[in-house]
Amino acid sequence: MITRIVAVDPAQPDPAVIEQAAQALRAGCLVAFPTETVYGLGANALDGEAVARIFEAKGRPATDPLIVHLAHIGQLSMCASHVPPAARKLGLAFWAGPLTIILPKKPQIPDSVTAGLPSVALRVPSHRVARALLEMAGVPVAAPSANRFSRPSPTTAAHVLADLDSRIDLVLDGGPTDIGLESTIVDFTVDPPVMRRPGGLTLAQIQSVVPAVVAIAARGHADVAQLAPGQLTRHYAPRAELTLYDGMADKVIQRVAADTRTLAATGARVGILAPEDDLVALAPELAALASHGRVEVQPYGSRRDPARAARELFAALRALDATGVSHILATSIGPEGLGLAVRDRLARAAEGRIRRV
Ligand code: TXA
Ligand code: MG
Numbered sequence: 001m002i003t004r005i006v007a008v009d010p011a012q013p014d015p016a017v018i019e020q021a022a023q024a025l026r027a028g029c030l031v032a033f034p035t036e037t038v039y040g041l042g043a044n045a046l047d048g049e050a051v052a053r054i055f056e057a058k059g060r061p062a063t064d065p066l067i068v069h070l071a072h073i074g075q076l077s078m079c080a081s082h083v084p085p086a087a088r089k090l091g092l093a094f095w096a097g098p099l100t101i102i103l104p105k106k107p108q109i110p111d112s113v114t115a116g117l118p119s120v121a122l123r124v125p126s127h128r129v130a131r132a133l134l135e136m137a138g139v140p141v142a143a144p145s146a147n148r149f150s151r152p153s154p155t156t157a158a159h160v161l162a163d164l165d166s167r168i169d170l171v172l173d174g175g176p177t178d179i180g181l182e183s184t185i186v187d188f189t190v191d192p193p194v195m196r197r198p199g200g201l202t203l204a205q206i207q208s209v210v211p212a213v214v215a216i217a218a219r220g221h222a223d224v225a226q227l228a229p230g231q232l233t234r235h236y237a238p239r240a241e242l243t244l245y246d247g248m249a250d251k252v253i254q255r256v257a258a259d260t261r262t263l264a265a266t267g268a269r270v271g272i273l274a275p276e277d278d279l280v281a282l283a284p285e286l287a288a289l290a291s292h293g294r295v296e297v298q299p300y301g302s303r304r305d306p307a308r309a310a311r312e313l314f315a316a317l318r319a320l321d322a323t324g325v326s327h328i329l330a331t332s333i334g335p336e337g338l339g340l341a342v343r344d345r346l347a348r349a350a351e352g353r354i355r356r357v
Contacts, residue, residue: 003165005157010034010174013132017172022136024170025050030057032146032160033133034174035125037098037182037200038153038314039160040069040143041168042133045079048110051142055112057167059149065115065229066142067100067183070124071134079120079140081106086210087188093209096126098179098200102187113142115229119189129174145182146171150234152314152349155180159318180311181341185228186213196228198341200310236314236349238321240271242328244343244350247357249303249331253278255357256329257285263327264294271296271325273316273346277303278331296323306337313342317349 008017021031028050031042041058043050045068055062068079073091076083080103087101105120114120125131134141145153148163157173164171184199184206192212195203206213243259245252256272263270272282276299279286289295300316301309320328330350332343347354 001166001169003161003168003171005161005171005173007173008129010127010129013129013174015132015136018129018132018136021133021170021172022138025133025137025141026139028053029169030054031133032157032164032168032171033130033143034127034157034172034177035069035130036127036177037125037179038155038177039146039157040125040130041146041160041164042069042141042143044137045113045140045142046108046110048112051110051112054142054144057164058144058147060144061149062112063115063229064144065117065121066113066144067121067123068109068113069130069134069141069143070122071131072096073124075140076103076122079106079109079122080104084188086193086212090186090206090210091124094201094205095124096131097124098126098183099123099206100183100185100199102185102189102196104189117229119187121185123183127174127177129172133172150237152236152238152317153182155311155314159315162318176311176315178311179307179338180313180315181338181345184341187228198344200338200341202337202340234351236317236345237351238317238328238349240321240325240328241353242273242330242346242349242351243353243355244330244332244346245355245357246332249278250281251357252331253281255355256331257282259329260285260289260295264289267294268327269294269296269325271298271320271323271328273298273300273320273328273330275300275302275309275331275333296320296325301333303333306333306339306342309333310338310342313345
């Protein structure tokens with residue numbers, strides 16, 4: 001299959017281009033498109049065969065349900081059998097935007113979309129290209145992030161192609177995405193409602209509208225049942241072995257420096273993924289190691305600007321991994337703002353290798 005790439009102005013999408021993409025969706029094709037969070041890989045959510053192609057293209061396990069994207073909140077009743085008032089209130093407050101709501105599903109949503117669950121995840125994205133596409137397609141669009149299974153989510157069309165070239169029909173290239181990590185997922189099939197994935201909206205923003213929403217507790221055995229399905233499988237995993245360092249910034253920096261020295265001495269090629277401020281603090285150590293030529297550093301945003309850290313994280317992770325390092329030592333920003341979601345993605349990429357210092 002040849003993948004077509006079409007550039008589209010994110011501020012003013014050309015209706016002729018969008019109509020072509022909408023037709024492709026209606027015909028059962030796979031179309032990658034930008035949203036304000038990350039690029040999605042779309043298929044007509046009412047077409048079970050098209051949905052099956054998403055799983056095939058991504059190499060995604062069928063047990064991991066998809067998010068259904070809608071043009072506007074008025075389409076909720078096409079997909080959900082019941083909309084509790086609190087869910088509607090949250091949707092009215094934050095849609096179009098980086099919010100996904102889980103509700104009981106209507107029978108016309110194929111089981112392949114929801115991995116056999118009686119519930120469906122729904123989201124109204126705000127990106128102009130996504131909105132225009134959903135509007136013109138006229139059908140709900142199932143769209144996971146447009147990456148191969150277990151890879152970081154794509155924040156540019158180039159990331160989509162790196163993973164899915166010749167596996168999908170079309171990529172709409174609307175430039176880099178704004179938020180850079182995925183939507184916040186809130187499950188309204190349980191009482192009280194649960195935030196199942198931190199993302200582009202903070203818990204504080206959500207609780208300002210629906211105070212009853214609770215966060216999933218810190219990860220542990222007891223919380224497994226609380227996680228969204230598919231969240232225990234490999235996610236965001238680079239080829240290199242990534243370790244996340246947790247703790248006070250200055251302690252973490254000292255420990256990263258020490259472990260970098262130890263690893264480099266064994267001949268390992270080490271990459272450091274950290275906010276700019278941490279890399280500045282590490283600079284003297286790194287200068288001493290530079291003669292070895294074994295350490296790659298990759299900044300993502302800064303501790304003072306969690307939104308920029310979120311925007312740059314996945315591209316930074318991909319870039320560092322592409323240098324061929326064998327080990328990545330990562331530090332997170334603090335939990336303020338999007339920091340919670342940033343740390344969540346790094347913790348998943350670490351697959352349990354979390355060093356508390
Ligand atoms: O920002 C986003 O949400 C992006 C863009 C493309 O919209 N999409 C995205 O999709 O991140 P994906 O497939 O990478 O993550 C969707 C996750 C699943 O892994 C699953 O954990 C959860 O949503 N999910 C979907 N349906 C669910 C359901 N019925 N119950 C619980 N969790 C569900
Ligand atoms: Mg994903």
